[in-house]
Amino acid sequence: MSEDPSTADLAVVDDAQLAAWAYGRASSADEIDRAHRAALELARRAELAVSSAAAQTAGAPRAAARAAAPHETGTRTNAEPIEHEDEPEAGISIRGRIAIGAGVAVLLIGAVIASQALLAPRPSTATSLEIFDRAETADERALIGLFERAGERVSLGPRELGDVGFGTIVAYRSLVNSSGVQEPTLDLVCVAAAEFTQRTQNTTISNPTCVARAVFEQRGITTTLYGIGGQYDVEWGPQGSAELDVLISESQRLVMEPGYEAIFIDRPASELDEQYVAEQLLLESAGVNITQFRTLNPVEAFLVDNPDSRNEVPPDAEWLAAYTGEALDGSNKRACLAIVAAGEQLENSCRPIEEMASGTITLQFERGDWRMLTSWDPSGDISTFASNSE
Known part of the structure; x- marks a missing residue:
């Protein structure tokens, strides 16, 4: 079995360290990549062990047959003792060896399956920012022009977090790159209320609020957006969906839906x-x-x-x-x-x-x-x- 080049640098690392990297918490892109490669290396080792165990168990019946056959020395009498070509080790029979080999194979096959399962995406490591990975809807696309007219820079998004009263709470990211700099010098995660006024038949963007991405990845964003049609409480953490609440006064209700x-x-x-x-x-x-x-x-x-x-x-x-x-x-x-x-x-x-x-x-x-x-x-x-x- 040829060695995967992507795991060549991990070939000399012991299993315990590989497991710690593969299944421990990863907080950066490099650590996520290392975790993936460590899991692949564990899977490779498990597969190799299964192949070796299978080869050993295939040869065991032949050894047992030879041990059970009489030793050919020419003519013998009934008084002559039967000598064996192979003598089992003390305390372990051939049958026992076969059973042990089969058990090891089952355990290692289980290890391969477990490793493959752990290579699948884990919900606990998913971040809220993955909302920007999906395709935009027609309604979300229609909001981009409104953000531009409001003077907001939208680099990724907007994406709907949920409908509340007269408003739809949306999220977007705003990135600014200086000339010649690959990484953005300004990376913001923002939320705003997109409100539809029944009387005017218009949608407006209300109260955009932003935090630095580094801050969002630590504790998310918790804010209150003050719109035309309501007071919107937003709590959106680094993981999971947003929690939204709204307070609508009678005067706001009349303005939005008179x-x-x-x-x-x-x-x-x-x-x-x-x-x-x-x-x-x-x-x-x-x-x-x-x-x-x-x-x-x-x-x-x-x-x-x-x-x-x-x-x-x-x-x-x-x-x-x-x-x-x-x-x-x-x-x-x-x-x-x-x-x-x-x-x-x-x-x-x-x-x-x-x-x-x-x-x-x-x-x-x-x-x-x-x-x-x-x-x-x-x-x-x-x-x-x-x-x-x-």
């Missing part, structure tokens, strides 16, 4: 809107304690050629408005479309808050020859269709 309440986020409150809430102007006429209020358009704007003339609206004008409110005791929470004027509600259409996730509010009203239909859907869109009955 639903029917989008109108109150996207449209700044006017002085009139603030007055309706601060002075609870609908409490007397409608018995409603207002929690959120937005005027949308003056009714007159649907009837004239210049619908954007909000600055010319008189104080007592009729307004199409959207609001949320409840009874004084906090019950009967509802969302409403209404026509209001000078602090009074003239017409309205409402739905219970719990139905707004899947329901649409519609309000129909007429002014002169015009008929208006306004809709407020679960996504927060409010639209009005006007038609002339003439």
